[in-house]
Amino acid sequence: MPTQTRSDVRNVAIVAHVDHGKTTLVDKMLWQTGAFGERDTVETTGERVMDSGDLEREKGITILAKNTAIHYTGPAAQDSGITINIIDTPGHADFGGEVERGLSMVDGVVLLVDASEGPLPQTRFVLRKALAARMPVILCINKVDRPDSRIEEVEDETYELFMDLLDDAEGHADQLDFPVVYASAKAGVASTVRPANGELPEGDDLEPLFRTIVETIPAPSYDDAKPLQAHVTNLDSSNFLGRLALLRVHNGQIRKGQQVTWCRADGSQQKVKITELLMTNGLEREPAEQAGPGDIIAVAGIPDITIGETLADPDNPEPLPLITVDEPAISMTIGTNTSPLAGKVRGSKVTARLVKERLDRELIGNVSLRVLPTERPDAWEVQGRGELALAILVEQMRREGYELTVGKPQVVTREVDGKVHEPVEHLTIDTPEEHLGTITQLMAARKGRMEQMTNHGTGWIRMEFKVPSRGLIGFRTQFLTDTRGTGIAHHVFDGYEPWHGEIKTRQSGSLVADRTGVATTYAMFNLQERGTMFVEPTTEVYEGMIVGENSRADDMDVNITKEKKLTNVRSSTADVLERLIPPKHLSLEESLEFCREDECVEVTPEAVRIRKVQLNANDRAKAASRARRDG
Structure with missing residues (x-):
C-alpha cells in the first residue's frame, strides 16, 4: 500500500539558542490565530504563556518542551483550515534531552536565529539533530529591528553552519535549499523580503511565516496497511485523570475506550484500556473521541507508562524504537540534610525515603537524567547534561519543601582504549575588545583551547574555545566579574577527549x-x-x-x-x-x-x-x- 499523507495537519518544532525569541514568537502565533478569547489581554494572560513554570518565568528560559496547537485559516490553508501543532523547545544546552524529545514529535523545524548574535553553540546543536533526522528547516531571522542587527551577515553565517553540519551529519544537499523568513517576534510581524538592518519587516502580521510553514513542512505521512503505532514523547499529570502520556500517532487510529497493547521499555507487552483521550487546542486540552496519523494527543488510564514506549494494535503489536538522548556529562551527589540545623523548618521533608521517591519521580519525565546509588544509603549520584539542569532540579525540590545536602558538581568520565576521557564543551564568548587579554588568561587556566576569533568591527569580539566541562564549573561568576557583567558566554557538549590534567578553578579559600x-x-x-x-x-x-x-x-x-x-x-x-x-x-x-x-x-x-x-x-x-x- 503506498504511503499517504494528512494535508490538514502540520507538526513543527521551534528551535533556537537561548534568548533568541522562541517563546515570544509562539505567543504571537497564538494571539494571531485566535487561541485566546475576545476578552483576553496580555495583562490577563501574561506574556510568554508557554513558560508556565515559576522557575521558567523567573529565569526567562524555557526548561521543558511544551506543545500547543493553532488552527490556521489563512490564504495558504484549505477550506476547513490546517491544524499546526507547535513544539516550543528549550534553548539551553543543559536541556538538550527536551530538544531531542521535541524533535521526535515533528516533521520539520523553524530555526530561529538572532539578527545580531547570529548562530551560537545551541543553534549548532539543535540544527545538527534536525539535519541528522533529515528534517526540512525554515530559517527565521528574528529581532531584525535591533539597532545592531546585521541580517545579511547572519544569513551567510547560518548558511556556512548548514554546510559544516551537512558534512558531519551526512545529510542531503537539498537541505541547503531552505526558505528564509525575516521577523520581529515582539512586534508580531514577518516577511520573506529582507528588510534593512534595524528596521521592521514589511507587513502587518505573521502570515508569511504561517504560509512558509504550510508550504515547507511536509504533511504527516502514514501507511494505511499498518496497524496502530503511537509513540510516547512526554508525560504530564492531571488532578482528575492522574498520569497523562503525550503521544504522536504514527499509523492507524486510536479511540477513547479502546483496548491497546502497551509495549514497554523492557520488552514486555501488556493490554491496557484508553480511559480518556485529549487533543490540544491552543493552550487547552479538550476531550476527543479518536485521533489519527500525525495527531499529537494525551491519553489517560496507564499509570506507569514512560517516555519512549509505544501503544500498538492489540492483535499485531509493532513497537517503535526507544528515544535515545546524549549521555550525561555532569554529576553531583544529592542526599538528606546532615547539618546540625536539619529539620528545623516546619513541614520540611528530610527523610531518605522521601528524597529517593522524589528523584525517582523526576526520572519518569526527564530522559537525560540518571540516578545511581552511592556507598551511603541516604545519598545518590545524580547525572545530567550540565550544571544548570541539576541546579534547577535541586531548586525545584527546595521549593517543594525538601532538605538536601548537595555535593560539588563533577564530570562523568569514560574509559576509551584504557585511558580516561572527559567531556569537552564548545564555548562561545562575546565580549568587548578591552577584555580580550583577561578572557584569554582565564581560559588558559581552565585548559581552554582557542579555535577561532572573529572581530565584527563594532568594538566586540567573538572567541570560540574547546574546554573541558569541569573547567566551566564555577566559570560563570568569575567570567561576569572579569568582564564587569558585559560578557556573554554559551557552551554546548562537544564530545570526549583524554583527561586534560589538574585544573585550579578557585584561587581563594x-x-x-x-x-x-x-x-x-x-x-x-x-x-x-x-x-x-x-x-x-x-x-x-x-x-x-x-x-x-x-x-x-x-x-x-x-x-x-x-x-x-x-x-x-x-x-x-x-x-x-x-x-x-x-x-x-x-x-x-x-x-x-x-x-x-x-x-x-x-x-x-x-x-x-x-x-x-x-x-x-x-x-x-x-x-x-x-x-x-x-x-
Whole structure:
C-alpha cells in the first residue's frame, strides 16, 4: 500500500539558542490565530504563556518542551483550515534531552536565529539533530529591528553552519535549499523580503511565516496497511485523570475506550484500556473521541507508562524504537540534610525515603537524567547534561519543601582504549575588545583551547574555545566579574577527549565558623578585612559552616560569634555605629560553583548554606594529613 499523507495537519518544532525569541514568537502565533478569547489581554494572560513554570518565568528560559496547537485559516490553508501543532523547545544546552524529545514529535523545524548574535553553540546543536533526522528547516531571522542587527551577515553565517553540519551529519544537499523568513517576534510581524538592518519587516502580521510553514513542512505521512503505532514523547499529570502520556500517532487510529497493547521499555507487552483521550487546542486540552496519523494527543488510564514506549494494535503489536538522548556529562551527589540545623523548618521533608521517591519521580519525565546509588544509603549520584539542569532540579525540590545536602558538581568520565576521557564543551564568548587579554588568561587556566576569533568591527569580539566541562564549573561568576557583567558566554557538549590534567578553578579559600552560635556585628566587623562575608548579623551558624570567602588561598577557621566585652568604664569612642560591608548573598547556582571538593551545599526551603563535608576542624585536619600521606 503506498504511503499517504494528512494535508490538514502540520507538526513543527521551534528551535533556537537561548534568548533568541522562541517563546515570544509562539505567543504571537497564538494571539494571531485566535487561541485566546475576545476578552483576553496580555495583562490577563501574561506574556510568554508557554513558560508556565515559576522557575521558567523567573529565569526567562524555557526548561521543558511544551506543545500547543493553532488552527490556521489563512490564504495558504484549505477550506476547513490546517491544524499546526507547535513544539516550543528549550534553548539551553543543559536541556538538550527536551530538544531531542521535541524533535521526535515533528516533521520539520523553524530555526530561529538572532539578527545580531547570529548562530551560537545551541543553534549548532539543535540544527545538527534536525539535519541528522533529515528534517526540512525554515530559517527565521528574528529581532531584525535591533539597532545592531546585521541580517545579511547572519544569513551567510547560518548558511556556512548548514554546510559544516551537512558534512558531519551526512545529510542531503537539498537541505541547503531552505526558505528564509525575516521577523520581529515582539512586534508580531514577518516577511520573506529582507528588510534593512534595524528596521521592521514589511507587513502587518505573521502570515508569511504561517504560509512558509504550510508550504515547507511536509504533511504527516502514514501507511494505511499498518496497524496502530503511537509513540510516547512526554508525560504530564492531571488532578482528575492522574498520569497523562503525550503521544504522536504514527499509523492507524486510536479511540477513547479502546483496548491497546502497551509495549514497554523492557520488552514486555501488556493490554491496557484508553480511559480518556485529549487533543490540544491552543493552550487547552479538550476531550476527543479518536485521533489519527500525525495527531499529537494525551491519553489517560496507564499509570506507569514512560517516555519512549509505544501503544500498538492489540492483535499485531509493532513497537517503535526507544528515544535515545546524549549521555550525561555532569554529576553531583544529592542526599538528606546532615547539618546540625536539619529539620528545623516546619513541614520540611528530610527523610531518605522521601528524597529517593522524589528523584525517582523526576526520572519518569526527564530522559537525560540518571540516578545511581552511592556507598551511603541516604545519598545518590545524580547525572545530567550540565550544571544548570541539576541546579534547577535541586531548586525545584527546595521549593517543594525538601532538605538536601548537595555535593560539588563533577564530570562523568569514560574509559576509551584504557585511558580516561572527559567531556569537552564548545564555548562561545562575546565580549568587548578591552577584555580580550583577561578572557584569554582565564581560559588558559581552565585548559581552554582557542579555535577561532572573529572581530565584527563594532568594538566586540567573538572567541570560540574547546574546554573541558569541569573547567566551566564555577566559570560563570568569575567570567561576569572579569568582564564587569558585559560578557556573554554559551557552551554546548562537544564530545570526549583524554583527561586534560589538574585544573585550579578557585584561587581563594573559605572562612569557616569554628563554633556554633549566632553571628555578631562585632565579630563580623573585625573579620570583614579578611575577606567577603556570606552571612548577616544574627544568622545562626554552626561549626564547619562557611561564612565567607577568604582573600587568601587557604581556609581560615574564624569565631564569628564573638561578642564585645562590656566594661563599666565609659569611653568617648564607645557605641559608635560599626559600619559593616553588606554581605554577598549567593544563589543556589553560585553556591554550587563556589564549592571545593571538601565542601558541599546545605539546601533547605528557607536557606542555602555552604559547609565543609567534615564539620569538625580536627577531623578535617586528620583527613588532610591522610591525603598528603597517601598522595
